[in-house]
Amino acid sequence: MNSMGEDEETPVIHSGSAVDWSAGRETRLDGYVPVPVSWRGPIKEAAMSDANVRIPTEARDRLARIASSEGMSLRGYLSHLAETLLTPEERAERAEQARAALREWNGYDPSVSEQAALDAELDRRLSEAGAR
Template sequence: MADVTIRIAAEAKDRLTAVAAAEGLSLRDYLIQLSQRPPRPSAPVALPAPVVSSEQALAALFAWSGYAPTPSEEAEIDRELERRIAKAMGR
């Protein structure tokens, strides 16, 4: 692959170099990685209609995640949460 020169403001180069360094990359490697990312969509992504009830929100969450605890699992989770809160509060 042949190298090219790109002219940008020194401040922009410095910012890009800092971003690359924060990701553990050289500026050259960072720009190569950046060029290989898929383009962002040009139009905003349509959001689903708002959920109007907590039951609908839970149904949507369960449908999305596949997680649907049984009542006994919920009780155990609640007990564990209460235990952790008490521990954090020094009780």
């Protein structure tokens, strides 16, 4: 261990650095590879430091292909995902806002059991559609 508590045998990849992914690191890291990720807030805030995340090689390669098809770097694509995906709390808040808007607009206010039945029906239909 070094003075920062990091294992000196494990490579530390900093975003923006040139990385040779073919150096056999995948086997040394049990099939996981470090992926540099940038954590940035809204433009008004100063940029925070980068973080390293270890993911399976296949996941990294897939994300890199998706990012490239969108004209983005992997770092930029992951930052975009972090900025646009909702947390469970944010989804629940938006769902409640939608229910409140529907109640006010047309009186629609299903009970918990009615919501569960509607969710089950939607799941059934999605499952049916996916089997085709």
